[in-house]
Amino acid sequence: xxxxxxxxxxxxxxxxxxxxxxxxxxxxxxxxxxxxxxxxxxxxxxxxxxxxxxxxxxxxxxxxxxxxxxxxxxxxxxxxxxxxxxxxxxxxxxxxxxxxxxxxxxxxxxxxxxxxxxxxxxxxxxxxxxxxxxxxxxxxxxxxxxxxxxxxxxxxxxxxxxxxxxxxxxxxxxxxxxxxxxxxxxxxxxxxxxxxxxxxxxxxxxxxxxxxxxxxxxxxxxxxxxxxxxxxxxxxxxxxxxxxxxxxxxxxxxxxxxxxxxxxxxxxxxxxxxxxxxxxxxxxxxxxxxxxxxxxxxxxxxxxxxxxxxxxxxxxxxxxxxxxxxxxxxxxxxxxxxxxxxxxxxxxxxxxxxxxxxxxxxxxx
Numbered sequence: 001x002x003x004x005x006x007x008x009x010x011x012x013x014x015x016x017x018x019x020x021x022x023x024x025x026x027x028x029x030x031x032x033x034x035x036x037x038x039x040x041x042x043x044x045x046x047x048x049x050x051x052x053x054x055x056x057x058x059x060x061x062x063x064x065x066x067x068x069x070x071x072x073x074x075x076x077x078x079x080x081x082x083x084x085x086x087x088x089x090x091x092x093x094x095x096x097x098x099x100x101x102x103x104x105x106x107x108x109x110x111x112x113x114x115x116x117x118x119x120x121x122x123x124x125x126x127x128x129x130x131x132x133x134x135x136x137x138x139x140x141x142x143x144x145x146x147x148x149x150x151x152x153x154x155x156x157x158x159x160x161x162x163x164x165x166x167x168x169x170x171x172x173x174x175x176x177x178x179x180x181x182x183x184x185x186x187x188x189x190x191x192x193x194x195x196x197x198x199x200x201x202x203x204x205x206x207x208x209x210x211x212x213x214x215x216x217x218x219x220x221x222x223x224x225x226x227x228x229x230x231x232x233x234x235x236x237x238x239x240x241x242x243x244x245x246x247x248x249x250x251x252x253x254x255x256x257x258x259x260x261x262x263x264x265x266x267x268x269x270x271x272x273x274x275x276x277x278x279x280x281x282x283x284x285x286x287x288x289x290x291x292x293x294x295x296x297x298x299x300x301x302x303x304x305x306x307x308x309x310x311x312x313x314x315x316x317x318x319x320x321x322x323x324x325x326x327x328x329x330x331x332x333x334x335x336x337x338x339x340x341x342x343x344x345x346x347x348x349x350x351x352x353x354x355x356x357x358x359x360x361x362x363x364x365x
Contacts, residue, residue: 015049015050015105016049016212017049017086017212017213018050018086018105018108018109018212019085019086019087019088019108019210019211019212019283020086020088020093020104020105020107020108020279020282020283021282021283021286022104022105022278022279022282022283023102023104023105023106024102024103024104024275024278024279025102026097026100026101026102027097027274027275050105050109051109052084052108052109052110052111052146052147053109053110053111054111054112054113054147054151055110055111055112055113056112056113056114056115057081057099057112057113057114058114058116059114059116059117059120061120061124062077062117062118062120062121062124063075063076063077063121063124063135064076064077064078064139064140068312069312069313070312070313070315070316071139073133073134073135073136073139073169074133075133075135075136076135076136076137076138076139076140077117077121077135077136077137077139077143077157078137078138078139078140078141078143079113079114079117079143079151079153079154079157080111080112080113080114080141080142080143080145080147080148080153081095081096081099081111081112081113081114081141082096082101082106082107082108082109082110082111082112082141083107083108083111083141083142083145084108084109084111084145084146084147084213085108085142085145085146085173085174085211085212085213085214086108086211086212086213086214087173087200087210087211087214088210088211088279088280088283089210089240089242089270089272089276089280090107090141090276091271091272091273091276092107092140092141093107093275093276093279094273094274094275094276095140096110097274097275099112102275103274103275103276103279104275104279108213111145111147113147113151113153114153115151115153117153117157118153118156118157118159118160121157121160121161122160122163122164125160125164125166125355126355126356127355128355130355132166132167132350132353132355133167133350134167134168134169134348134350135161135166135167135168135169136168136169136170136171137154137157137158137168137169137170137171138170138171138172139171142171142172142173142174142214143157143170143172143174144172144173144174144175144176144177145174145213146174146213148174148176149176154180155179155180155183158180158183158184158187159183161187161192162183162186162187162192163357164353164354164355164357165190165192165352165353165354165357166192166353167191167192167193167348167349167350167353168187168192168193168194168348169193169194169195169196169348170184170193170194170195170196171196171198171237172195172196172197172198173197173198173199173200173211173214173215173220174214174215175215175219175220175222175223176215177195177197177223177227178223178226178227181226181227181230181232184227184230184232185230185231185232188230188231188232188233189231190349190352191348191349192348192349192352193232193233193348194232194233194234194235194348195227195232195233195234195235196234196235196236196237196266197220197223197224197227197234197235197236197237197257197262198220198236198237198239199217199220199221199236199237199238199253199256199257200238200239200240200246201217201246201249201253202217202249202252202253202256203217203246203249204216204217204218206245206246209287210245210246221256221257221260222260224236224257224260224261224262225260225261227261228260228261228262228263229261233263234261234262234263235262235263235264235265235266235340236253236254236257236260236262236264236265236266237265237266237267237268238250238253238254238257238265238266238267238330239266239267239268240268240269240270240271241267241268241269241270241326242270242295242299243270243295243298243299243301243302243322244291244294244295244298245288245295247326250267250326250329250330250333251329251332251333251336254330254333254334254337254339255333255336255337257337257339258337258338258339262339263339263340264334264339264340264341265330265333265334265337265339265340265341266341267326267330268316268317269302269316269317269318269323269326270299271308271315271316272299272307272308273308273310276308277307277308281296284296298322301320301321301322301323302318302319302320302322302323303318303319304319304320
């Protein structure tokens with residue numbers, strides 16, 4: 001999608017508690033519906049706040065594989081499609097178009113969940129030819145988003161991985177991860193788990209604008225403390241770094257994370273694939289009209305004059321002078337804090353995997 005492509009604003013514009021302020025057309029759909037004023041003031045009347053809706057999705061498989069050279073794992077688990085956290089910058093938003101939904105407000109209000117994923121996962125891990133490697137939970141959407149409180153899919157998946165002694169990495173900005181400290185601590189004793197907590201800003205007001213339904217920065221730091229105290233290796237991801245919005249906080253995030261007990265840290269420069277370009281620009285114009293042009297100009301400086309460059313090796317960190325300085329700042333920050341520079345530096349143990357542990361349970365499925 002070219003820079004500057006137009007999408008309509010959501011009918012009610014900005015809605016408190018939601019991240020996106022627009023709802024792009026689904027790129028795979030041939031028909032487009034647009035608002036029309038019928039003369040009765042229907043375009044300006046108050047519209048009820050958007051509610052979150054849940055839809056069951058039948059999972060064909062549990063594990064998703066990738067061969068990307070940019071990330072440190074080749075398989076992942078995602079029990080939820082879409083994310084109620086509403087992070088406006090989320091690179092996973094465009095994936096909602098695969099199921100005929102908009103990457104904008106639909107992504108954070110129309111959530112699909114896969115209730116049979118734990119049972120399917122157990123069957124996949126029990127296959128004779130399965131070769132264990134660390135799996136990442138939360139690579140696409142957050143496994144501890146608000147609906148996990150009553151769905152409990154993430155905990156059921158952890159129980160399966162624990163039974164099989166399967167190595168696991170978790171990426172989340174949900175403080176709900178502390179609910180599962182009992183399982184995670186047990187796995188950590190066998191070097192089977194690492195948790196990465198994403199902390200984008202330490203400013204609570206900015207967090208409410210960028211990621212309205214995610215845990216507050218204070219609660220995320222507290223989650224780091226509790227995980228570390230329980231003996232669970234925990235990293236912090238300062239991501240995404242958005243030029244002119246939260247990039248000045250990088251050093252403070254690393255320092256605060258190290259004090260809380262994080263043993264390593266990482267960062268990612270803002271990524272704006274496909275519809276996310278305009279979703280982010282609409283959000284900027286809504287919340288930061290005074291600096292929107294400057295922020296977009298800085299982003300283009302890191303992406304060869306565009307808002308996004310998908311080139312492997314550059315997607316995560318960008319290029320150019322600004323991106324180079326950001327990388328140098330991060331290296332100095334982790335050095336001063338005395339923590340590791342890579343999130344997954346400590347290898348997890350695959351040798352304890354037991355693919356036959358669920359023979360009797362699987363016979364009942």
